Amino acid sequence: MTAPRTLRFSLKARLMLIIGGITAVLMTLISMSILYQWREMIVENQRYNAEGVTRAIAITLTDAFSYGEAEDPPLEDLLERNVRSFAGTIPGLVRMAVVDNSGRILAHTDHALYGRRFDDSLTRATNQTDSLISAIYQSPEKGWILETVQPLQVAGKRWGVVRTAFDAEPARSEIRSLFFLLMGLTWGVTAITLIVLYLLIGRLTDSLHHVAVLMDRTGFESDDPLPVPQRNDEVGVLLHHFDLLRQRLAQSRQELLSVQQQIARAEKLASIGRLASGVAHEINNPLSGLKNCLYAMEREPENYAQTRLYLQLMKEGVDYIETVVQKLLGFARQQPAAMQAVDINAILDSVVRLLDFTIQRRKVRLELLLDRSIPGLRGDPQLLSEVMMNILLNAIDAVEERGHITIRSMARDQSHVLVQIEDDGMGITAEHLPHIFDPFFTTKGPKEGTGLGLSVSLGIVETHGGSIRVQSAPGQGACFTVELPITGEAA
Amino acid sequence: MRNRTRALLYLTGLFAALAVATITLHTAVTDISQPFPAVRGPAEEDSLRIQKPLLAIGVVSRYPPPVIYHGYQPIMDYLTDHTRYRCELRTASSYQDAVDQLVRGEVAAAFLGTYIYVRAHQQFLVRPILKPLNENGEPFSRSVLITRTESPIRAIRDLRGKRVALPSQDSFSGNWLPLAEFPRAGFASKDLPVVRHFSHHQSVVYQVLKGSFDAGVVKERVAREFGDRNLRIVSSSSPIPGSPLVVKRDCDTAIVQSLQGALLAIDVRTPAGRERVRQWDQEFRYGFVVATDEDYDEVRALLQGQRRSRE
Structure with missing residues (x-):
């Protein structure tokens, strides 16, 4: 099993994304918190200063009003003098106006506005309070303005208000500088964090990659220690545990081999037992016949007619034993076949002709569906004929009278041909199916079969590099499929 | 190549989002009209x-x-x-x-x-x-003669040859010494080098504190107002309504x-x-x-x- 070549969400990417993201978010929150607190302090400080200046101005102007009512010089002169004086000396003062209770301008830094009336929201708000009012807004002409309005009054006596407008741009510039400083700090810290993370995680993932390569290259046959230097970190622990795993696998493999050998030995003993049992069973009957014949002949030596008959019977019994032994030898030998170009369709035709009498006698309906275009293959025609005959004989035995057998030949692909022999006979039980290729396994009665046909056939086909598969169920017939490799030579 | 293009797209998107967030934040932070209230202090209805x-x-x-x-x-x-x-x-x-x-x-x-x-x-x-x-x-109230703490003036008679500041000629304090006390001490205003009337009682106090005048007369309540300054009461009038x-x-x-x-x-x-x-x-x-x-x-x-x- 190999590791994926491309990692969509690698450990490095995920760690950088998570830690980088958390760092960025935290730094942004901290920076914004600091920024907003400083912003409030900066603006409050300017407003505090502006309000202080305005209150001081208001004291002077209130005095001017109180003096102006009773004494010379006239009130307007006093106000004008004060406004001019303040406008020239107070830094940041953009404009200043003294307004009476009706909103009429009594004095202003801009002489063109004398006598006009204020009618803005600030004036309306001023009329409803005796306290100082401050407002910060953006003026189209003057830019950002901090305006304070202080009523000119003593206790319940109110002459009007003084409005002072200060340039608020310095406060904004200070806030802007702070903003860029903190943003720079935020992104700087985030970038440094990401770079450090990139390097650290790179080292970690390189180590992991090295471990992965080492794992790929390391065989499980050897239990030698891994050829890596000792490490005292997590990667070292991982390598150590990998080494332990490797050792456990090697030990398991040894145990598995041992068990497999024991199983093979047991199967071999079982096969030998089954083989011996089959041989004994096959030979025992004719031997009993031979023994009976000898006993009869010994009892009546002068009975020549009987002796001739028994000798004939003994010959048949010996022939049968010879046949069994020959087939047994053939099964045991399974020597390499004499390979030559073979036309599998021709073999099938020949086998059908040989068995034509038996087929007719059993009134079996045979259907030949041969693909004449399949290529030839290399093999032993005699042995392959024996295979086809064994399977077809089994099919004939399996079907009742008037049964149906279908023989097909076809190319599975460019390198293999298939031969299927299908019958609609009694079928094979699930219990018997695993054993039908075992030597001497047969469901036929004595004298009807040796139980070696299919096992011999399987040996022949495997000798040709092919295989035999069976599909069957009780009452639903059986289909034997012989798969043989194509050699590329035409028959 | 496809991965690189995708990564480039992601990075571009990330930087665009950061730029938009920065601009939005900058606009919000530098808009100092918020959240500072335009109106502070209690409103008072004066229509009654x-x-x-x-x-x-x-x-x-x-x-x-x-x-x-x-x-x-x-x-x-x-x-x-x-x-x-x-x-x-x-x-x-x-x-x-x-x-x-x-x-x-x-x-x-x-x-x-x-x-x-x-x-x-x-x-x-x-x-x-x-x-x-x-x-x-x-x-009742009183008018008082004041001088600086270190002044040698201890009584009205010590005013001879001294400069005296007085409030308005239309006030009791402006007339108490000339009309009631100087004759009793045996001299008149014209015997003093300077006797000057000022519009307000506070002006008299300032003149005495500055040393422009050696003594002055004010209402007792004004003298008390400046009690923590360098002033001393020399004499008081009898109680008057x-x-x-x-x-x-x-x-x-x-x-x-x-x-x-x-x-x-x-x-x-x-x-x-x-x-x-x-x-x-x-x-x-x-x-x-x-x-x-x-x-x-x-x-x-x-x-x-x-x-x-x-x-």
Whole structure:
């Protein structure tokens, strides 16, 4: 099993994304918190200063009003003098106006506005309070303005208000500088964090990659220690545990081999037992016949007619034993076949002709569906004929009278041909199916079969590099499929 | 190649999002109109006052106008709240100006000085309706002779050859020494190198503190106001009736009753009463009693007698 070549969400990417993201978010929150607190302090400080200046101005102007009512010089002169004086000396003062209770301008830094009336929201708000009012807004002409309005009054006596407008741009510039400083700090810290993370995680993932390569290259046959230097970190622990795993696998493999050998030995003993049992069973009957014949002949030596008959019977019994032994030898030998170009369709035709009498006698309906275009293959025609005959004989035995057998030949692909022999006979039980290729396994009665046909056939086909598969169920017939490799030579 | 293009796209998107977030944040942060409120302080509805009929009340120019407003406007506010009138203070350019305003009907009542009242009563048919109490609950006040702490002046007789600052010629304090005490000490104003009258009592104090004058006369309440400065009281006048609130003799009785009712109702023995008068001019922080013209006969006799003897 190999590791994926491309990692969509690698450990490095995920760690950088998570830690980088958390760092960025935290730094942004901290920076914004600091920024907003400083912003409030900066603006409050300017407003505090502006309000202080305005209150001081208001004291002077209130005095001017109180003096102006009773004494010379006239009130307007006093106000004008004060406004001019303040406008020239107070830094940041953009404009200043003294307004009476009706909103009429009594004095202003801009002489063109004398006598006009204020009618803005600030004036309306001023009329409803005796306290100082401050407002910060953006003026189209003057830019950002901090305006304070202080009523000119003593206790319940109110002459009007003084409005002072200060340039608020310095406060904004200070806030802007702070903003860029903190943003720079935020992104700087985030970038440094990401770079450090990139390097650290790179080292970690390189180590992991090295471990992965080492794992790929390391065989499980050897239990030698891994050829890596000792490490005292997590990667070292991982390598150590990998080494332990490797050792456990090697030990398991040894145990598995041992068990497999024991199983093979047991199967071999079982096969030998089954083989011996089959041989004994096959030979025992004719031997009993031979023994009976000898006993009869010994009892009546002068009975020549009987002796001739028994000798004939003994010959048949010996022939049968010879046949069994020959087939047994053939099964045991399974020597390499004499390979030559073979036309599998021709073999099938020949086998059908040989068995034509038996087929007719059993009134079996045979259907030949041969693909004449399949290529030839290399093999032993005699042995392959024996295979086809064994399977077809089994099919004939399996079907009742008037049964149906279908023989097909076809190319599975460019390198293999298939031969299927299908019958609609009694079928094979699930219990018997695993054993039908075992030597001497047969469901036929004595004298009807040796139980070696299919096992011999399987040996022949495997000798040709092919295989035999069976599909069957009780009452639903059986289909034997012989798969043989194509050699590329035409028959 | 596809991965690289995708990574480039992701990075571009990330930087675009960061740029948009930065610009948005910058706009929000530098918009300093938010969240700072445009209006601070409690709103106060003043419409009730405006609906009341106006009642102008004058005051002599014993103090600078700002001082007068700080001390007398709270009295006006109290009267507005406790009478059916909207009381407004009218300052005057002089003591006589305050009397003229009263006589001309420009003000319905006026806080006059003791001396100017005595004179105006004879000329213009005005009458007192209230006079203030002092810290002892007595309807008297005093004028005092002050000097700097280190001054050698210990008595009125030490003023010989000294420069003396006095308040208005229309005030009791401005006349006490020349009319009552100098003759008793055996000299006259003309025997002193400098005797000068100033418009306000505070001006007299400033002149003495600066050393421009060796001594001066002010109301006792003004001397107390500067008690923590480098001042010493040399001598005090005998108790005289306090500065009266005066109306014309034919003044509407309803106005008189309204003013008297409101000001006599103050009980400075209670914390609420003391709190009410806390911002008032110190002369009026101990309450009022009803005043009659006869209360001022003693002053009238003192000053007239001394004047006659001087003549």
